[in-house]
Amino acid sequence: MRDAPRRRYLRFERAFLASGPTVPLAGQSVDDIGGAAPGEVVEDAAILVVGNRIAAVGPAPAIPVPPGAEVIEHPGATALPGLVDAHVHLMIRRGESFIDLCRTHDDHQLLVRSAAHARQMLEAGVTTARDCGSRGTFLQALRDGIAQRLLPGPRLLTCGAPITSTGGHLWSCGGEVDTAAEARTLARRLLRDGADFIKVMATGGRMTPGTSPGRAQFDEAELRAIVDDAHRLGRPVAAHVLGTEGMAHAIRAGVDTLEHGNWLDADGSAVAFDEPLAREMAVRGQFRNMATNPSRTLAELPRNAALDANLRRDLAEHHERWHWFRRGLELGVPSFYSTDAIVGQWDGESPDMAWLTILIAERSGLPVPLVLRMATAVPAAALGLGQDLGTLAPGRVADILVVRGDPLTHPRALRAVESVYRDGDRVA
Numbered sequence: 001m002r003d004a005p006r007r008r009y010l011r012f013e014r015a016f017l018a019s020g021p022t023v024p025l026a027g028q029s030v031d032d033i034g035g036a037a038p039g040e041v042v043e044d045a046a047i048l049v050v051g052n053r054i055a056a057v058g059p060a061p062a063i064p065v066p067p068g069a070e071v072i073e074h075p076g077a078t079a080l081p082g083l084v085d086a087h088v089h090l091m092i093r094r095g096e097s098f099i100d101l102c103r104t105h106d107d108h109q110l111l112v113r114s115a116a117h118a119r120q121m122l123e124a125g126v127t128t129a130r131d132c133g134s135r136g137t138f139l140q141a142l143r144d145g146i147a148q149r150l151l152p153g154p155r156l157l158t159c160g161a162p163i164t165s166t167g168g169h170l171w172s173c174g175g176e177v178d179t180a181a182e183a184r185t186l187a188r189r190l191l192r193d194g195a196d197f198i199k200v201m202a203t204g205g206r207m208t209p210g211t212s213p214g215r216a217q218f219d220e221a222e223l224r225a226i227v228d229d230a231h232r233l234g235r236p237v238a239a240h241v242l243g244t245e246g247m248a249h250a251i252r253a254g255v256d257t258l259e260h261g262n263w264l265d266a267d268g269s270a271v272a273f274d275e276p277l278a279r280e281m282a283v284r285g286q287f288r289n290m291a292t293n294p295s296r297t298l299a300e301l302p303r304n305a306a307l308d309a310n311l312r313r314d315l316a317e318h319h320e321r322w323h324w325f326r327r328g329l330e331l332g333v334p335s336f337y338s339t340d341a342i343v344g345q346w347d348g349e350s351p352d353m354a355w356l357t358i359l360i361a362e363r364s365g366l367p368v369p370l371v372l373r374m375a376t377a378v379p380a381a382a383l384g385l386g387q388d389l390g391t392l393a394p395g396r397v398a399d400i401l402v403v404r405g406d407p408l409t410h411p412r413a414l415r416a417v418e419s420v421y422r423d424g425d426r427v428a
């Protein structure tokens, strides 16, 4: 006889369900993915978890405790969906160089440090993470170990080596190609080796000396070869793009997510926003993931603190980024943000998803419920996992972040993690 699935009855002061019709998706909305009302908040909330899924969520009096269920109380706490950080690099720490790291560490060493970072990320409330570039296949082993509950960590999506041009952005990860045929072959090899998605470097990047962030590394036909093959095999494509030229190629080649999408001119020094191109993205339903890496100092500052010259420059740069991010949203580009980093909170330097969320909630001018959705429901949809993740709704996987206080009125409550549930298990 099979055991009945374990039942848990969780009680909170409030729950934020996180889905809502904010980001238009080619005429539809994220609501069509999420199912619940926009940013709905339930007071005196209960969540019934059966096995690894949410069976019911709503006001506690409306959800009776089933016989035999384990009851867990979280008084004074808010439940929200586990955070989804859709652009990280698990092996690297802030301030390190990819090229040096690849030279000085073998895959075993990179695996060990990635495993340590995965645990820290989970404890900070991230229950799903997409690694956007590493080396070899060691992250697939970590992903599978976490899924088998051998190691603590967020649910991982991996791509292995990013596809890049010879000497191009993150070439040291081993994914160099120069023709459409080579790109196709490498994409097939990566998928054969267990990649969940393909990452392609459509422009140069700031971390790789000798590349041009404002310039395309592949033409549209080369990118399309990669997209066609990945889509044929049922896998999405994420494109690193900083410059507008590379964005145009990636959008027209049909990639699924544009990572960064900073609209830089050819020099990589100024913004060259292309409104018709943004509208094209909106119509195609391609997601923009503003993977950004501000200093934690910026997030820690009290709102009215006096800023020194460096912080003022940092903040001005981010305000400009958020301005164009908001403009994209207004035009209907499905948009969200990620850390482009590792966890970071342990070393006092790198930002993590909670810090970034706090920074954007406090300084971007966007409504807090929307900011929280862009850390949960929207990235889940962008990864093609919106039916399972990113909202607290019946039928969804029980990935739940419990924080003390109310992050909707005081975003810094996101740092007061009380508990984390992943796949219905209490993991932190």
Ligand SMILES: [Zn+2]
Pocket: 087, 088, 089, 132, 133, 291, 340
């Ligand atoms: Zn990155």
